[in-house]
Amino acid sequence: MKSYKKAQTKFLEQVVGFGFLRLCMLIILGILSVIFFDIISKSWGVITWEFLTQSPRNGMAEGGILPTIVGTVLITIITAIFSVPLGMGCAIYLNEYAGTGKLTRLIRISIRNLSGVPSIVYGLFGVALFVEAMHFGTCILSAGLTLGLMTLPWTITASEEALKGVPMSYREGSLALGATQWQSIRTNVLPYAIPGMLTGTILGLARAAGETAPILFTGAAFALPGLPKSLFDQFMAMPYHLYIMSTQHHAIEIVRPIAYGTALVLILVVFLMNLSAIVLRYHLRKSRQE
Amino acid sequence: MERHLDDELQKLKGNLLKMASLTERAIHDSFEALKSVNKELAEEVIERDEQVDDLEIDNEEHAIELLALFQPMAKDLRFIVTAMHINSELELIADLTVNICQRVLELSEKGGALLTPINDLPPLADNAKWMVKNAIDAFVSHDEPLAEKVILFDEKSNKFRNSVMECLVQDFMVKDGKTAPRAVPLILVARDLERICDRATYIAEEVIYMIQARMIRHHREILNQDPPAESL
């Protein structure tokens, strides 16, 4: 005869188990709200229209952060232009064409590993490749491309996941109707994978927008008098600005509100990008089901 | 693999055997009643026929249920179809014994002392009993040679019947018109006994279908046409 646990004991176990899980969630939530509360409360007074639309003045102790916003947006665009098509193309190749041979496995493992390489290493690589070897100099282009390299593994992995999410039956269905493999992918796989590919990519870009290390050596400037005029100019960027204002400035205490203000704007930009990813995915999914 | 269907088929087979034993007993008793013009025994046989009728309906319903619920194929299908045929054949045989018993009652009303022995009537009855018993045995033990033997004995039963009828017509109707009223029921008995043999033949044919999946009805030439050597 098996002896069964009493219902009471089982119930108690469940209460304890769920209690523990709930606690985990609450701790995370607590940490997050402390961070947000800290940033928002300390930066609330700083965010004004001037703050967003003017350049820093008076040794960056006054004025706004417009050049940093422009710089971050520009490098993000370069990053997107570089990494989105390349990443998606690579993902399509890996998932649809490359078989399951040793080479493919090796490539996949390498990509996974690349996404774990510290961002400062990308920064150094960017200096070596774009700044030095390709003679772009320290500029928006070099920084954007460096960030692009850094986000590639993310883009590829996210896109591959999206492609894997398209049922095999769509591919088989179209192949069985006499479609070539490319026709099948173009007409019957990509349309359904693109929402997922895009959201994954945007999340990668959002992460890139907040990076400091890769742009540190490749184009971000301490302070610039005006806005950049071409892709080969240096630029200011929000994360780097934040770093300077909170550690490198000669009067840290005085510029602290500006640092907090920058932090809030940066968080908002990243948040907006994530939000747009969610909205985009929602709309594409909906239109697909109609 | 043990199958639920196997249990059901065994049950069906068991009920068929029950019916077969009732039928065999009815053949035996009806002929006994005839020999001694035993009114009571004849009535008893007629009464007992109800049991066979009930069993027939039960078996048929059971078989139909099995067809519907299990949708059997191949061997199973052939078994059930054969069982259904045997079921209705046995019921027909039982009805024929009732006919014989009614002839007995008729004879007893007509003051019916038995006519002088007719040599061929008992062998015909024995033949009928033997054929029914062995057709059923062949069914139970999947014995194809036995079934074929049963089929070949049908020939014999025809001969027996013909000689009985000839004897009755010649000796008791043409030569002596007075005995005619008591000869007619016996002619009918001879016909019924021969019909029992026919039904047993059908059963044997069904058994061959069940075992071999070949239909030999109306094509008996397929069988070895050596007349049965051994006597009963």
Added chain:
Amino acid sequence: MSQNFIAIDGFNFYYGQSKCLKNITLGIAPKEVTSIIGPSGCGKSTLLRCFNRMNDLIPNTRIEGTIHIDGQNIYTPDVDVVDLRRKVGMVFQRPNPFPKSIFENVAYGLRINGVKNKEFIAEKIEQGLINAGLWNEVKDRLHENALRLSGGQQQRLCVARALAIEPEVVLMDEPASALDPIATAKLEELIVELKKKYTIVIVTHNMQQAARISDITVFLMQGELIERGKTSEIFTRPTKKITEEYITGRFG
């Protein structure tokens, strides 16, 4: 034999080291329904997928022997697989309509094969849907998403999609296994109807289904062809003991 539309001869199929189909020799007559039955993993789907070379998509596979369809060896290097698949349509186990409109689903095969003429497409779609017995149910909502159809309708849509490009053979891989009994009955009626125009090969787990709709039944086990015969004979008097045991459910 010339009267076979599909002729398989000494056919072996390997997946990696394992031999999934062993020396299959089989003829499939035109305009008949042939069912392939057998226990799970016996290779029946694999065999079916050899007829339109869907197995090409699986890496690490290898074949020996020949399959001729309409007199042409489909495994020679010069065979255009795309052409072959246009000639040999396929319906899959789960209904797999594309998440497009009903119209676009049926039009898909025509479009990828380069048909541009709108009237022609519309005509073929109507014919396909009529042949698949779906026209009356969907004619007023051709531009609705196909995923809104019921499972049975979806499967018949997949049949219509396959028929629109006018194949000669229609392969069906357990086409009713995801359908309810009524949808299954409709699909079966459809299959019997379709054999007037097409050669149909169907893989099924459901023996009653094979019995109901096919003219010829082929029994495979462990990659070997055990018995091929008229359906009416296979299900009442199979010649091999192992076939008998399988169809009466004594194993499997």
